Amino acid sequence: MRKLFCLFPLLFCYLTYAQCTSCGVQNPTDPNFHFPDNTTVCFSSDMTFSNPTFGTNSKICIAPGVTLQFQNNISGVTNAPVSFEVHGTLNFNQTITSVADLDVHVYDTGTITVGGGNGNLTINGQVNKIINEGIIELGVLQLGDNTTNTIDNYGNLNINGNLNMSSSATTLFRNEGGGLILLSGNYGNSEQSVYVNCGTIISQNGFNINGGKIINTGFFTLGGDINLSGNSSEIYNFGLFTSNGNINNAPADAIIYNEGEMSINQFQGGNAAIQGPSLSSKKGYVVLQNPIQVGNVTLGPNLDFRRATGISDPSTVFMNSNPSFLANVTYDCASTSSCSAPLIINPGFCPAINGDLPPMAVDDMYTIAAGETSVGIVLDNDFETYGGAQATLSNVILSQISTSNPNISLNTTDGHILVASGTPPGTYTLVYQICQTASPSNCDTATVTVTIQGNVPCYKPAVTTGTVLSSDFGITSLNRADRGGINWPGARKGAWVVLESKNKGFVLNRLTDAQVLTIPQTELKEGMVVYNTTQNCLQINIDGTVTGWKCFNTQTCPD
Structure with missing residues (x-):
């Protein structure tokens, strides 16, 4: 038992260190430690830590189950790269302003909090990247002047204040x-910025898209107003987009495209049109709590407008407006199927x-x-x-990604x-992938x-009940052949010939x-059988003729 208990600490230590590699320094204890250049x-x-400092290309890795605390602000070289790999917990007890170029990866076991979840994080480094697979909780997230930022969230990101960018x-x-x-x-955008949501976003207040x-x-839910002011503000909705405030201040070059469902409380969109998909095989649905004001813009094609309550028609959907329409603009089409x-x-x-x-690969059937x-x-x-x-x-x-049968393949040079030959009848699947030539990492898959x-293999069990065929002939290596219907081979019903062995095979000529x-x-x-070693x-x-020999290689039932 003593050896067993010793193994568990070793295993725990291995798992802990396995998350952090190439460690140049381990577990420093100086509260004012300087994280050295080019060192993990x-x-x-x-x-x-109280007042740590960071060198150029310094990297911090926190193992699972480990908590790292920074009591005060942190300082380092302006625009010098600093990396954090967070498998455990990283707490900044106060508001943080970073001048370094941050590269932060929070893994699925990791957590970052700033000021107990209400502290502000200001990022002023020139180039910054944050990947979150765990939990990040803070107050205001401020992205500074002339910064270039990439934020990719797979986990939970809780911003208990504003998300602002210069x-x-x-x-x-x-x-x-x-x-x-x-x-x-509130969320404040900039003309150079793109905000992509494929998960769930719940914003208690509004958005300033600002171009x-x-x-x-x-699923995108907004509790406040959406301000479309700025040059060429754009909203493209393919999912469920809910605005419980007012959509307003849109210039003529603003784009609102809907291929999913947009649920809108108030819309005073200025000169912005609401566009739908170009193909009639798709349709965008707009659900309105109140009539919308769209001026003299053109709407459509392939859109459906519905009031959340009451009758849906142009008089109840629009107010103070004189829009024109492209093809297939309808009103509550679901009510009339x-x-x-x-x-x-x-x-x-x-x-x-x-x-x-991404590209769009569509399933095929052949x-x-x-x-x-x-x-x-x-x-x-x-x-x-x-x-x-x-x-x-x-x-x-x-x-080609995969196939359920190696006889089924994709010719990647022509797409067939x-x-x-000889592939048995049946149904098979093959998975393929297409990636954009201009952007090879942008891909999609489909199933063929x-x-x-042809004749599908058929297996019929022997008749063993009722009127059965007596098995009178058998060959056995088990030394139990006898006569009579209750003995072997008579006990094996429904067969012309019974073969039995536990360690021998039956060999034809x-x-x-x-x-x-x-x-x-x-x-x-007719019925003569051999094993053909050539074929x-x-x-x-x-049929009892020279040309009557056939290979028995397709299992089927003649009836």
Whole structure:
């Protein structure tokens, strides 16, 4: 037992250190420690710092279950790279202003808090990157002048104040499919910034887009107003976008595109039109708590407007407006079961962090004979960009990911599905991927279902009840053959011949093609069986002639 107890601490230590590698310094204890240049400092035990300083290219790694506290502000070299790998807990007890170029990765076991969740974090480094798979909780997040920032959230990001960025800041902000962002204050964007949501965002207040771009494929809920002022403010909604405030101050070049559902309380959009998908196979749905004011803009195509209560028609949907309409603009089409396309609020894709939409690979179904190829190619119904140009072998990179049968394959040079000769009838699947040639990391996958027609293998059990065939002939190596219906082989019902052994095989006459041809024709019988060693098959003569030999290689039932 003593050895067993010793192993557990060793295992724990291994797991702790396994998260942090290339450690130049481990567990420093000086509360005013200087994190040296080009060095990884690892923590496998708790530590509290008072006034630490950071060198250039210093890196801090916190192991799971370990808490690192910074009591006061931190200081370092302006725009010098500083990295944090957080598997445990990192607490900044006060408001933090960072002048370093931050590279922060919070893993799924990690947590960062600033000021107990209410402290402010100001980032003034020139180039900053934050990846959160765990939990980050703070007050105000301020992105400073002339900063370039990438924030990719997979976990929980709780901002208990405002999210502000300087008008000169450039920020790519993405909330991934499993991510949750809770924003208590306002969000201020900039013209150079893109805000992508594929998960869930709940904002208690409003958004100032200020010429930036919002792309939503998830669930986006706003409690306050949306200010569309600024040059070319853009909202693209493919999911569920709910605005409980007012959408206002939109210039003529603002874009509001809806392919999912937009639930709007008030809309005084100025000169901004509400656009729908160009294809009639898609439709955007707009649910209104109150009539909206859109002026003289053009709306559509392929949009449906519905009042949350009461009748939905132009007189109840619009006020003080004289819009014009493109094709297929309807009013509460669901009430008359006349919608040209279904409501989709979970499109199943997440744009790249810069806002680029992914390619669109669409599932395929083919019926192909063994030894043949598909009539069409898998790219026939795919798109280089979601809702964009047709995918071709020049604008996408085609590859096979998997197949349920190695005889089913994708010819990546031309896009055809290949089925090898001799492939048994049945239904098979193949998964392929397309990636944009211009952006090879932007990819999508689809599944091809291939049906091969023909006789499907059939297995019928022997008749062992009722009127059964007595098994009177058998060969056994178990020394128990006897006579009578209750003994062996009579106990095995429904068979012409019974073979039984635990350590022997049954071997037929083994003949080559040439030897089969030497069997005298007068001795050939229908049902004669040999094992053909040239063709590697069980061969049966079906008519008692020289040409009647057939390989038994397709299992089926004749009826």
